[in-house]
Amino acid sequence: MALAHALLALLATDSFSGYDLAREFEGTVGSFWKATHQQIYRELAQLEQKGAVQPEAILQEGRPNKKLYHLTPTGRQLLADWIATSDSEPCPVREALLVKVFVGHLVPPALLLVELRRHRQLHQQRLEYYREMERSHFADPAHLPLEDRYAYLPLRRGLTYEQGWVEWCDEAIACIETIDQERPAPTGSSD
Amino acid sequence: MALAHALLALLATDSFSGYDLAREFEGTVGSFWKATHQQIYRELAQLEQKGAVQPEAILQEGRPNKKLYHLTPTGRQLLADWIATSDSEPCPVREALLVKVFVGHLVPPALLLVELRRHRQLHQQRLEYYREMERSHFADPAHLPLEDRYAYLPLRRGLTYEQGWVEWCDEAIACIETIDQERPAPTGSSD
DNA sequence: AGCGACATGTAATACGTTACATGATTGG
DNA sequence: CCAATCATGTAACGTATTACATGTCGCT
Numbered sequence: 001m002a003l004a005h006a007l008l009a010l011l012a013t014d015s016f017s018g019y020d021l022a023r024e025f026e027g028t029v030g031s032f033w034k035a036t037h038q039q040i041y042r043e044l045a046q047l048e049q050k051g052a053v054q055p056e057a058i059l060q061e062g063r064p065n066k067k068l069y070h071l072t073p074t075g076r077q078l079l080a081d082w083i084a085t086s087d088s089e090p091c092p093v094r095e096a097l098l099v100k101v102f103v104g105h106l107v108p109p110a111l112l113l114v115e116l117r118r119h120r121q122l123h124q125q126r127l128e129y130y131r132e133m134e135r136s137h138f139a140d141p142a143h144l145p146l147e148d149r150y151a152y153l154p155l156r157r158g159l160t161y162e163q164g165w166v167e168w169c170d171e172a173i174a175c176i177e178t179i180d181q182e183r184p185a186p187t188g189s190s191d
Numbered sequence: 192m193a194l195a196h197a198l199l200a201l202l203a204t205d206s207f208s209g210y211d212l213a214r215e216f217e218g219t220v221g222s223f224w225k226a227t228h229q230q231i232y233r234e235l236a237q238l239e240q241k242g243a244v245q246p247e248a249i250l251q252e253g254r255p256n257k258k259l260y261h262l263t264p265t266g267r268q269l270l271a272d273w274i275a276t277s278d279s280e281p282c283p284v285r286e287a288l289l290v291k292v293f294v295g296h297l298v299p300p301a302l303l304l305v306e307l308r309r310h311r312q313l314h315q316q317r318l319e320y321y322r323e324m325e326r327s328h329f330a331d332p333a334h335l336p337l338e339d340r341y342a343y344l345p346l347r348r349g350l351t352y353e354q355g356w357v358e359w360c361d362e363a364i365a366c367i368e369t370i371d372q373e374r375p376a377p378t379g380s381s382d
Numbered sequence: 383a384g385c386g387a388c389a390t391g392t393a394a395t396a397c398g399t400t401a402c403a404t405g406a407t408t409g410g
Numbered sequence: 411c412c413a414a415t416c417a418t419g420t421a422a423c424g425t426a427t428t429a430c431a432t433g434t435c436g437c438t
Contacts, residue, residue: 002287003397009294019417032289039398041419062407064417076297083298088287088306090313090356092426096193096279098223098348103200104341106267107274115279122281146370150295153366157289157359164355165281168348175344179337194425210389230426232391253435255389283398 001082003043004052006033008079011053011071013147018044019066028133031158044069052078101172109180113173120169127162130155192273194234195243197224199270202244202262204338209235210257219324222349235260243269292363300371304364311360318353321346 010016010024021044022037035043047053052075055067071079097119104112138144138152201207201215212235213228226234238244243266246258262270288310295303329335329343 001396002285002290005287006285006290009290012294012297017417018419029293030284032284032286032293034283034285036399037417038400038419042397060416063415064406066417079294080297083291083294084302086287087309088291090288090310091284091286092225093221093223093352094193094197094225094282095223095348096196096277096282098345099193099197099200100274100279101344102220102223102342103203103270103274104344105338106203106271111275118278119281147296149366149370151293153292153295153359153363154289156362157286157355160355160359161284164348164351168344168351171347172344175340179340192424208389209391227427228389229391229428233425251388254387255434257389 003033003035003039004047005079005082006035007040007043007047008052008071008075008082011069012076012079013151015056015068015070017058017066017068021069028130028155028158031130031161032154047075050074050078104176109176112176113180116169116173116176120166120173123162123165123169127159127166130159130162134159194224194226194230195238196270196273197226198231198234198238199243199262199266199273202260203267203270204342206247206259206261208249208257208259212260219321219346219349222321222352223345238266241265241269295367300367303367304371307360307364307367311357311364314353314356314360318350318357321349321353325350 007021010021010029016024018037018041021040022035025033025035025040044053044055048055048069051072053069054072055069058066058068060066097115100107100115101112133155134152138148138155141149141152144152197220198212201212201220207215209228209232212231213226216224216226216231235244235246239246239260242263244260245263246260249257249259251257288306291298291306292303324346329339329346332340332343335343
């Protein structure tokens with residue numbers, strides 16, 4: 001049910017088409033939720049059936065028509081009730097990179113270093129993107145309209161989350177480089 | 192396929208029963224992977240069919256018998272190949288708490304503060320657990336056996352991850368307390 | 383007498399991912 | 411001419427969650 005609530009939350013800030021929503025999840029909103037367009041269209045259909053959202057047909061020329069979804073009062077109430085009543089648990093971490101590092105001794109250090117550097121770059125890019133959003137949309141956070149002061153907080157978490165990853169990657173890279181220098185060829189030499 | 196590899200990784204460090212594995216995911220390993228016993232039993236059955244793991248029947252008195260799973264050479268190779276070849280993407284974040292904060296203006300601040308304090312406590316507890324594991328198992332990390340030096344790194348990420356959450360919760364709580372003091376009753380008063 | 387730990391499993395459902403499908407427009 | 415953007419969707423599959431099911435032992 002959680003994707004449904006994430007969609008309602010976005011539609012509480014503005015009206016969007018399914019396509020728009022999919023792009024939102026790739027932007028700032030990606031700091032707290034992810035979804036593909038297939039999930040979104042499926043979920044929007046269900047929300048429409050429940051009367052939580054209402055589509056408005058937008059006829060366009062030169063590009064496909066679209067359905068602009070609006071949050072209904074029912075939908076707004078559904079969202080408020082969910083916020084008020086549901087206990088949300090921290091999302092489970094399933095991080096393949098950490099599995100690899102955990103049993104890193106099974107492969108040559110150089111191989112792990114490639115993966116770690118790649119991840120460092122991905123997180124660094126995301127971090128810079130969030131920093132730019134912070135600069136452009138949330139300069140002087142104390143004097144923001146009320147809604148934006150709330151919306152700023154998830155972005156803050158996105159920032160510290162990505163920064164945490166970058167710092168950990170640096171730590172891990174340094175550690176594995178040391179291991180690599182101590183023993184040159186840990187696999188394939190004398191096993 | 193990722194749970195399969197997480198299980199193989201654990202079985203590369205020791206032999207476990209399904210029940211044991213489920214408990215591992217609640218301990219230190221929980222810093223990088225989560226799984227319930229139902230998932231684990233299903234996946235172990237599949238891994239057995241592939242010849243990646245081999246069960247040893249342990250007959251016990253006073254408690255149920257169990258199957259101790261051992262990693263086979265095939266399984267070890269499967270794991271090493273996966274580490275070497277697969278590009279692992281950062282796991283998608285789907286954090287209900289951040290959805291709630293994002294549209295926090297829809298509910299009374301006091302309500303959000305309850306959820307935030309609850310989360311702060313959960314992350315604080317996890318943080319303290321990881322700190323204890325660090326103290327008891329990874330004191331003096333430079334002089335650890337090679338395998339433990341790798342195993343230490345995911346725990347380090349667990350530590351900074353939980354710490355990041357605790358710090359963000361403090362920031363969010365302070366911010367929302369300020370909002371609360373500025374405007375006493377944002378819902379239900381004059382809407 | 384009831385609960386929690388031990389130990390394994392089935393079944394149903396919900397949720398997420400990947401592949402396939404269509405079709406116009408714009409820019410390289 | 412090919413790829414990307416806009417825009418919506420279906421179908422199949424894989425993974426995860428929740429509920430149900432069983433049965434002993436030791437503790438309170």
